[in-house]
Amino acid sequence: MIRTTLASFLKASAAAAVLSYVATPLFAAECFDEETDDPKAGNATAVVGPEVGVDRSSGGTFRPDAGDDMFSQDYVRTGDESHLQLKLCDWSTYTFSPNSESAISEFYDAEGAGRRRVVNFVRGGVRYSSGRDTEPGDTEVEIQDSGVTMGVRGTNVIVVEIDGFVYALLEGPLRDNSGLSPKGLVDFWTENEEEIIARLKRPGWVVRLGPDGVSEPFRADEELLKKIYDAFLPVIPEGDGEEQDYAGDPLEQSGQGAQEGEDGQQYAGRRGLQKNENTEYLPAEPSGESEEDPELMVPVGDILPLDLLDNFAGQQASPDGHIFVIAPAQMTVEGGASPVTQDGVVMFQIAIDWANRTVAPEALASFVKFDFTVTDPNDLSQRSMSGIEPPPEVIEAFLEAQLASAGVAFTTGANGFSVFDTPAYNLTVRQGEGPTVTVDVSSEFSGQDGNGGNYILAGGADDLLLSPGEGELAYFSYDLADLYTQDELSMSGRGSVTIQGQSTNVISTLGAPARLTGWSVAQLEVNFADRTVGGGSSFVAISAAADSAIGGANTVQYVPLDQEVAFDTGLFGLSFYTLATLTSDPSIVAGEAMFGPGDGVEGSIAAILEDGSGNHLYSEAFLSQTSFNVDPISTIAALDSQGVTLGGGVFRFDGGFGSSSVQRADGGFSFGDAEASIDIDFDSRTVGGGESYVSVLIDDMFSNYTLDFVEFVGELSFDDASNGAGVFGFGDGDLSGSNVENLMLLIRDGSGGAGESADVFFNFNDGMGGNGVGVVEEMLRQQGATSFF
16 A cells, blocks of 8 residues: 655645645634634634535535634535645544534633533544543544544544444554654543543554444554555546545644644744734734744643753752652563553652752662552552552563663753653643643553563653652562551551661662662561551661772762651551651652561562762662561760770670572572671770671682682771761771772660660672672670681
8 A cells, every 4th residue: 555645645636636725824823812602613624535525513505725714513524535724723624524513512611711622523534633631531533323422632533434343443642742753642532431442552452332332442463454444445547547545644633733733743833913803813004013932832731842852940949849650550461472551650759849840869769660459540459459560570670771771861852842752651742721830651661581472561641740759659569469558567467577678779869870899788667566667766868889880999888767757647548658758868869668468468668768978879679587686776976985884895796597699690690698797896886897797708619619718807987887877888998908998787685775786787709700698697796806717
């Protein structure tokens, strides 16, 4: 099939058909700026062929000319070899194929310019290019005799009769005032307007309407596509008698009438306009006086050009704002006999830094989270336990995409407009009502598993308003269906429990995000008697080895989660609590604590902490009830007091339970032992030094792998502790060898007071391309310094 544009068709068929065409002026579709009682619905923009007619409700039937006004209650029809294109007041475009009929049933009636817009499709075929966003209750196209209404957002769709059925084909996105092609969708709902019964989101997919209702969306094969285009686009003889198919591409005149000039990328101003007797807006006559160039005003719903986005940013009193939304999502799994789909939700929190003209200024504080364990964005407690979930490879790949989607400068907007397309999401800023903007956000990510399956994750939301600040949450991978509701948390235990966990997943989130060598440790108290979480011994701590991403030095940060919060203060009706409510410490940038079932109570903490050097460190640790020490972290003040009680002198933290593991250069894992002994000198107020050490012994005979090293730990002052607590970070410069890169020491209270025990968490390399971790917990304080030799 040869496809041609509308312009080339008009040229080719001029000798064979009666033709009328007008390039819509910049102002033509703006019908009701000042008066809403005019029933005008839009204009005819192209009239092609001998049989084009309009039945007017006031009486009479006539053939329209291009540029003629169209009104509510007009009934339009085309005959053989005839086409009609309308551009209506919501900026939508309807291109009718031969032998078609439709009615403009209602359009901007006297009760208000935004009340309803309805076009009734009767028979034949129509290509529809959407105008402003549509939702149930703000209808667009009614399919005759079916009781089904179609709403189209930001895309083109063909509706055509074939063999007694009506097919709706999503062609693909239309251009808007930016000249770009944002993603769109088509919704179908019934007369009660309460439920969307089908949704098209991917070009080339269709639904079928018939006596049995609306089908599930399915991909149109080549045979069906040919039928649809043959029915919608019948061949018409050209001047030389050769047949050529008519594509009628509305992208040549996209339907964004109030936004387009000749290049399709201009935007309309409303200054210097005067009203004629038909309420059309025409350029005012020159006054003869010299005037400054009028400021360009962007109609509501238009994408902001970057210069106007910059102006808007300069007017904001708050340095930043953010969007937060939970929206429906869908996962399509390809690679089997037929695609499999799974409904779910997607959570967006994306900040805009007005002061620095940046979208998503910080990785993982701006994030996208897909979750297919729940399906209702309005009720996250409704679990989908039988659904499929993305495999770890896809989740990890999407996390990498998010790290690559941070720090997006305004100047990178596509084609000079506020459209920011990143590996993880697309964000578009539009003109809102008055001095506001709205944001559209969507994500469509494709990732593969290890068996050749392709997973497509898609979801989004439009018309979002910005809230002040950057948002309180941080990216998390914990499944929402694994969370307790607040009532379930209340019934899950008695008394008080403490859950603890660690992670080696540490990421620097400012600037260019970077994965770091480090550790995070967290614990949380849950008091079932008082129905509170947090407080007491609750904390989160993160350490990292020296890296250029954090200034070239190792770092550590400890934050007490010292505020008890009630069970029923969780977000979304779940046991989901922002870290900002669990602590008054300003080192918390963003994050949340979550609780769910397991062996007792389990949970997760995802956090971004700011260290004392301005670095931001992210980690997510999974927590469970443990037999290991969960006593509170000692404060430095308490350690000083304990030193007085003990009469000063040198003690050591020794013994405990140690283990190590390494991922070898060949990708395999080997496991072994770890030991440590760390001095504490109450007289000199230091930890480490002397013969303090850590050691690793791994002897894996099955993999023919052996690792055996000891490194001595240097001395740090009490004043080097993080945040006034017994949490210390040692870098490679504080150790005697070249294996250990990062070590975090936690000193805890006990029944005998402060500094009764300690834990050590460290990262190392094996010198052969492998990397490992070591842990030694519950090292008890003992009299005297470490004696290694």
